[in-house]
Amino acid sequence: MKNNPIIWADYPDPDIIRVEDTYYMISTTMHFMPGCVILRSFDLIHWEVATHVYDILDGTPEQRLEGEKHIYGKGMWAASLRYHEGKFYVCFVANDTHKTYLYTATDINGPWRKQYIEGFYHDSSLLFDDDGRIYIIYGNNEIYLTELKKDFSGPKPGGLHRLIVKEKQEFYLGYEGAHLYKINGKYYAFFIHITKASGGRRTQACFVADSLEGEFVGGDVFNDDMGYHNSGVAQGGIVNTPNGKWYAVLFQDHGAVGRIPVIVPLHFENDFPVFQKRAPHFIEITSTRPGYKYKSLVGDDDFIYELDESGQVHLKDFWQWNHTPDPRLWSVTEKPGTYRIKSGKLSTNVVYAVNTLTQRAMGPASEAIVTLDGKGLRNGDYAGLCFLISTYALIALTKENDQYYLVMLARDAYDKNMFGKNEIDTKAGKEYARIPVEGSRITLKAYGNFVDNADECEFYYLNGSQWSKLGVTYKMVYKLDMFVGCRFGLFLFSTKEIGGTAEFSRFRYNILE
Structure with missing residues (x-):
């Protein structure tokens, strides 16, 4: 089941x-x-x-x-x-x-x-x-x-x-x-x-x-809302199995993690569809290929890639960029084992950062860990790990007056209603924490809890052999200005001058129960 x-x-x-x-x-x-x-x-x-x-x-x-x-x-x-x-x-x-x-x-x-x-x-x-x-x-x-x-x-x-x-x-x-x-x-x-x-x-x-x-x-x-916050299960297609059973695949709003698919059995009576009265919380359907091993919808990446016959690189299929990427400003082959980004424009916040590489966040809870080398950052640059959503939050290595700092930033949610104030703004994120750090290499972690619409995220950095939390536990809110669930993202944006670089390595993704 x-x-x-x-x-x-x-x-x-x-x-x-x-x-x-x-x-x-x-x-x-x-x-x-x-x-x-x-x-x-x-x-x-x-x-x-x-x-x-x-x-x-x-x-x-x-x-x-x-x-x-x-x-x-x-x-x-x-x-x-x-x-x-x-x-x-x-x-x-x-x-x-x-x-x-x-x-x-x-x-x-x-x-x-x-x-x-x-x-x-x-x-x-x-x-x-x-x-x-x-x-x-x-x-x-x-x-x-x-x-x-x-x-x-x-x-x-x-x-x-x-x-x-x-x-x-x-x-x-x-x-x-x-x-x-x-x-x-x-x-x-x-x-x-x-x-x-x-x-x-x-x-x-x-x-x-x-x-x-x-x-x-x-x-x-x-x-039916499956007993979940009056969040109705609806919109999707229907399909039959080879043995003639019918199912609908619909979706349900689940807060900041997004709109997630739900399966509902149905049958036909007098040529009219009759859905099971309640969506089952557990379901079992006979596989047409028993024992098939599925690729994960999310996953780790050591950024070891080779060019194909046409000279292109195809990242693992769980990655997507935020908007169309600029191929001049990213590489996974210049330095094997590294996702390297170069800034090509000025941005006030992470929302406008080009070549942010993302994976969907997963419930009930999930975390992403990545090592960042910011030796190529310029003053005013921010590079790090985010939860990308309109009410974003992030942990970033930044540089000011040639000194490195680790900061936690987030966007003011304005209100807690998805139908409330909705606009993509150009304001800088609100800074919740800042600490000076020695050196440019650091390992970061982002954690998200989506149980019962908790939608809380936290950020950590590896301090010796221990994880240290930076900033606050932040409440993400799903809003219609982005209209998507939150994602882990690797990013770089420049606020003062372009040309800085950030290098990410050893990305790890964990789904937590």
């Missing part, structure tokens, strides 16, 4: 398919690169990274974190993942470029071909109908169905285009997060919404029609 939620980390807006014996799940990655992660499983419970659909999306100034430009809270959202006649299809919008993207590949590992679909289709879902026609469903509050051209370049002239579902209750969030299926000749459209009647809890809805021209009829099909 496995704990449910199935992954205690930020994998929101899941869509899921099965191709023969293999399940694939896609998730929102917003501003992180490489982006659009697809996970793989053989039992719907244990997962590993199969691929990232793209390394760089469009490389806009905002996506590259130029100056004070950024795409926090934007980027790619809520992708639709489909497999049809030997080809994978990934469709999503980016809320910074306001474009709709379609990526296709015959192999999950790519290469992925990129194109644009004319129009903007919020939280879309693709449908390949039996007659060869292609549709996209999308929207918020008002849900539309549009037929697409065969080449996916845009809406089909004269094709079907209609409003199929409209929110009729008083709501905080109207119907969105569409997932459309054809099962046994009927059409099923699933949505998330938050009505005032639900007391602010997310719920899952489904509407069913006999044809795409017919009336879609339905309502809420699942309303």
Whole structure:
């Protein structure tokens, strides 16, 4: 038996398919690169990274974190993942470029071909109908169905285009997060919404029609928070196993660690989906490949890499950069065993630092340890280990008047409400502690506790053979300005002059019970 939620980390807006014996799940990655992660499983419970659909999306100034430009809270959202006649299809919008993207590949590992679909289709879902026609469903509050051209370049002239579902209750969030299926000749459209009647809890809805021209009829099909802070489990895809059992993979808000996937059994009665009344806290599903050994979704790195045939370096698949990286300013091959960053712009805080290398934080608690050599820092530089979230906190080695200091900084959370004051600011972080240190080499640790939305982080440095805490225990708050769960990050930013360097080695990741 496995704990449910199935992954205690930020994998929101899941869509899921099965191709023969293999399940694939896609998730929102917003501003992180490489982006659009697809996970793989053989039992719907244990997962590993199969691929990232793209390394760089469009490389806009905002996506590259130029100056004070950024795409926090934007980027790619809520992708639709489909497999049809030997080809994978990934469709999503980016809320910074306001474009709709379609990526296709015959192999999950790519290469992925990129194109644009004319129009903007919020939280879309693709449908390949039996007659060869292609549709996209999308929207918020008002849900539309549009037929697409065969080449996916845009809406089909004269094709079907209609409003199929409209929110009729008083709501905080109207119907969105569409997932459309054809099962046994009927059409099923699933949505998330938050009505005032639900007391602010997310719920899952489904509407069913006999044809795409017919009336879609339905309502809420699942309303459960697993006893967790009125945090409703909703939005995601459904999939069947080879032996015909059906499951939904949805998500649940879990504070600063993010929106985490939950699996819920369901079945069909009279051609309508019936979800298990409560999401199980433990679940077991027969594997299609018993004994398969999964790669970890997070992990250690000694930064020993070699160039591939094209002269490129591919980091381990649990790493993602905050925004598009600048390849001129980082290396893992110049000094084997070292992740080296060079600063190329001035930044007031870690949020604007280019080439911050991240991994998702994991519950119930997790810690990251890394050794930093700051001999290349310049006055006004900060390099270290952070929890990257809008209410960030960090431990950093800095240099002032050629003296090294170790500092703990954090951002003022303003309030403790995810819907409260939300803005990415350019203010310097608040300094909670500062101590002088001798030498430039030091080992750092960041610890996060996510049990019951504690969302507390602490920072330590290795003092001889003992860990010494620096600064305060800091409360992180998940907010909509970044709209992602917190991550461990290795960073460097300069406040006075560019050109400084930082070297990180021997990264260790521990998931703690």
